[in-house]
Amino acid sequence: MRGDRMLEIALRHRFAEFSLDVAFEAPQGVTALFGRSGAGKTTVVDAVAGLMRPDEGRVVVDGRVLQDAAARIWLPPHKRRVGYVFQEGRLFPHLTVRGNLEYGLRFNAGAGPSVDEVADLLGIASLLERRPSRLSGGEKQRVAIGRALMARPAMLLMDEPLAALDGPRKAEILPYLARLRDETKVPILYVSHALDEVAQLATTLVLIEEGGVRACGPVAEVLSDPALVPQLGVRGAGAVLSATVVAHDPDGLTELACAGGRLFVPALAEPVGQRLRLRIEAQDVMIALDRPEGISALNILSGVVTALRQGDGPGAVVQIAVGEELLLARITRRSARALNLAAGVPVHTVIKTVSVAPGDIGAVHGGA
Numbered sequence: 221m222r223g224d225r226m227l228e229i230a231l232r233h234r235f236a237e238f239s240l241d242v243a244f245e246a247p248q249g250v251t252a253l254f255g256r257s258g259a260g261k262t263t264v265v266d267a268v269a270g271l272m273r274p275d276e277g278r279v280v281v282d283g284r285v286l287q288d289a290a291a292r293i294w295l296p297p298h299k300r301r302v303g304y305v306f307q308e309g310r311l312f313p314h315l316t317v318r319g320n321l322e323y324g325l326r327f328n329a330g331a332g333p334s335v336d337e338v339a340d341l342l343g344i345a346s347l348l349e350r351r352p353s354r355l356s357g358g359e360k361q362r363v364a365i366g367r368a369l370m371a372r373p374a375m376l377l378m379d380e381p382l383a384a385l386d387g388p389r390k391a392e393i394l395p396y397l398a399r400l401r402d403e404t405k406v407p408i409l410y411v412s413h414a415l416d417e418v419a420q421l422a423t424t425l426v427l428i429e430e431g432g433v434r435a436c437g438p439v440a441e442v443l444s445d446p447a448l449v450p451q452l453g454v455r456g457a458g459a460v461l462s463a464t465v466v467a468h469d470p471d472g473l474t475e476l477a478c479a480g481g482r483l484f485v486p487a488l489a490e491p492v493g494q495r496l497r498l499r500i501e502a503q504d505v506m507i508a509l510d511r512p513e514g515i516s517a518l519n520i521l522s523g524v525v526t527a528l529r530q531g532d533g534p535g536a537v538v539q540i541a542v543g544e545e546l547l548l549a550r551i552t553r554r555s556a557r558a559l560n561l562a563a564g565v566p567v568h569t570v571i572k573t574v575s576v577a578p579g580d581i582g583a584v585h586g587g588a
């Protein structure tokens with residue numbers, strides 16, 4: 221398998237007022253393109269789909285060359301076996317859900333999944349005979365993803381697929397996307413400007429800035445890099461930890477095991493044993509030199525400072541190794557000075573239980 225280099229993308233293009241020059245590689249999983257509006261994310265997706273032809277470019281998916289300007293290879297969109305899911309589902313209103321899914325079969329290059337398999341994966345089995353006008357936004361979007369899957373795509377492109385949905389609908393659909401990532405093994409190029417989505421879903425994070433790649437790497441690594449906090453947004457900055465559900469306590473808390481110890485969060489629906497990824501926002505993490513006693517916070521993870529970044533304003537971001545993972549804490553420069561924080565200093569991190577919201581938690585399935 222080429223799981224370590226599932227996607228190879230290198231594109232250069234000049235519009236009158238904007239230049240794109242991106243190159244990145246990514247392994248199996250969800251590769252998130254994250255960046256501000258106008259950074260060039262949609263242009264990358266359109267080029268990979270073959271909807272625009274860049275001045276120079278090379279796109280390889282699982283060893284299959286879709287385009288290579290140097291070798292004069294250019295597959296037209298319909299030969300790329302790329303499924304495209306847009307912001308709004310664009311279903312056929314006159315067809316039922318089943319009809320919409322079966323429509324995807326037309327583009328199927330060989331034996332693909334059955335309607336029932338796709339419907340089960342996306343939780344739409346009970347909706348098969350309905351028409352799109354009777355579906356919620358989240359359901360429509362799942363059908364649109366199902367239709368793309370029926371064509372047995374070599375890759376899925378999703379351009380802000382949740383942007384048109386409200387918070388609860390988004391929360392309803394994210395677990396299905398996590399299953400898709402872990403169970404189908406179809407690589408997904410996923411455009412988003414929502415950090416919570418990226419933290420839950422992305423395997424690889426590609427940070428796009430002004431038409432270039434500012435950073436690219438495993439999501440936990442990029443999100444815990446203090447140097448990238450200004451690009452990722454000071455408010456939303458935070459690290460991602462792996463955790464496993466250990467117990468559901470009768471007082472409404474769920475106990476998780478993570479590399480740095482035990483964490484308690486408000487009750488989760490996931491069963492004991494379920495693996496999760498957990499986003500801990502930097503602003504919810506406090507630092508103490510001595511292990512705090514007599515405080516209300518239940519979560520204290522011990523670690524060692526690995527990096528410190530002073531901001532331009534009063535803030536500082538501290539990166540702390542907790543077990544084999546990295547946490548970020550946003551504190552004031554004054555506190556950083558008062559505690560003499562520097563790489564190598566052992567610290568205790570305090571995380572408020574109630575700061576971990578359901579939107580910060582994503583499921584991980586199978587061996588992914």
Ligand SMILES: Nc1ncnc2c1ncn2[C@@H]1O[C@H](COP(=O)(O)OP(=O)(O)OP(=O)(O)O)[C@@H](O)[C@H]1O
Nearest residue numbers: 235236237238255256257258259260261262263264
């Ligand atoms: N066909 C085109 N002709 C000229 N300029 C274009 C064309 N398509 C895109 N651009 C420009 O390229 C830049 C990047 O656009 P793109 O849509 O890729 O950004 P984006 O990161 O996807 O933004 P958003 O999140 O708002 O969709 C923008 O400045 C846009 O105006």
